[in-house]
Amino acid sequence: MKSKLLFLATAILFLIVLAACGNTEESKGTEEDSQNVNAESDGPEVVVDGSSTVFPIMEAVAEEYQKENPDARVNIGTSGSGGGFEKFAAGETHISNASRPIKDEEKASLEEAGIDYTEFEIALDGLSIVVNKENDWVDKLTVKELNKMWSSYGDVTTWADVREGWPEEEIQFYSPGADSGTFDYFSEVVLGEEGEIRQDASLSEDDNVLVQGVTGSKNGIGYFGYAYYAENKEQLKAVPIVNDSGEAVAPDQETVQSGEYNPFSRPLFVYVKHSALENEAVYNFTEYALKNAGAMSESVGYVGKPDSAYEEALQELDSIAGK
The missing domain is CATH 3.40.190.10 (Periplasmic binding protein-like II)
Known part of the structure; x- marks a missing residue:
């Protein structure tokens, strides 16, 4: 009887240890998954969100960019100018599209989050x-x-x-x-x-x-x-x-x-996070967007700015990125 009890106790102890190991491995796996998600934010995917008005321009830019760069990944959302700035301040995006200038309270949110950015005017629209x-x-x-x-x-x-x-x-x-x-x-x-x-x-x-x-x-x-x-x-x-x-x-x-x-004539904007330009994928896409925004804007029905305006924007981009 004692031997049976000893065997049973040993078996229970073994199961407890086995479950603990499993939990440890599961926790380890979850931690590794979290690290992978964080690492992807610095990876090849460029994340853009914001104005649905600016979306057709950036969608056209992204399509052409990805044709020329098959390995590139550009994700463009349409949560609105205000929704885009919220994601921008939360560190969820690299670029924010807007059909109006940034508001003072949105500037304050970005400052509080320690996010430096630059506004680029990419086209004109007639609401x-x-x-x-x-x-x-x-x-x-x-x-x-x-x-x-x-x-x-x-x-x-x-x-x-x-x-x-x-x-x-x-x-x-x-x-x-x-x-x-x-x-x-x-x-x-x-x-x-x-x-x-x-x-x-x-x-x-x-x-x-x-x-x-x-x-x-x-x-x-x-x-x-x-x-x-x-x-x-x-x-x-x-x-x-x-x-x-x-x-x-x-x-x-x-x-x-x-x-x-x-x-109802108005400018359209993109806002680019300075720290994101350290990511080569973000820099390359932004450079491509500014070089082609005029042509892409007109191809989808908007009005491009003079070539000199885009040339100035590209110089400013290189200055920010330290190129």
Whole structure:
């Protein structure tokens, strides 16, 4: 009986030791996995996030870059200008795309995180106010009318509320989400610092969802970057906007470049983390982006800047990277 008890105790002790070893190996494996994840942040993948407006440009750049560099990996997200800056400050990205300049509170977050960065202006955009192709009554809009339509304090429900003679049809509103730089820009220009967008507007960070909303509704109106309008011209109508000279001007490459399409002509940006440029993959991609941003911008429907502007940006990049 004693021998059986001794055998049983020995077996239990062996199982306990075996389980402990297994846990140790599992912990060791988890630690190694964590180290691998951290190591990958300094690896060949370039991580970019931010504005959905800038996305078509950087997507085009990345596609061409990866054709020329088959081993390169570029991951581009579209969490909006604000969402992109949050990830940038959290150390999750190397480059942040934005359709508006960085805000003071975002600068403070980056400073607190000890992140140095440089802003590069890569293209120009004409924020486009669009209606359904079947809409045959809207010939132009003023900023004052846009304010009346989009403000949460306005009393606009139908087109007839905007202008006498327009149909008494209920308007459907489509807007980028609150994390979007396009939302911020439109709100600042149309609603002012204290204004708020109407509560019944359908919001999305995905501009393609907004395109689908307006194309699917005869009484829809929305706004987004010019490239998304240019890609869907057969289904949408860009509304001419009365500028500061009193002229109704539609967005196109010429009116955006000249500034005639105001107040909705605007620059587009990328923000590059200085420490990330120590990674050769990030430096090479950024250099390629600045060399080709003009051509890529125009290929997807935006407006490129003068060649001299990109040459200056490349010199600044090399200075930051110590090249």
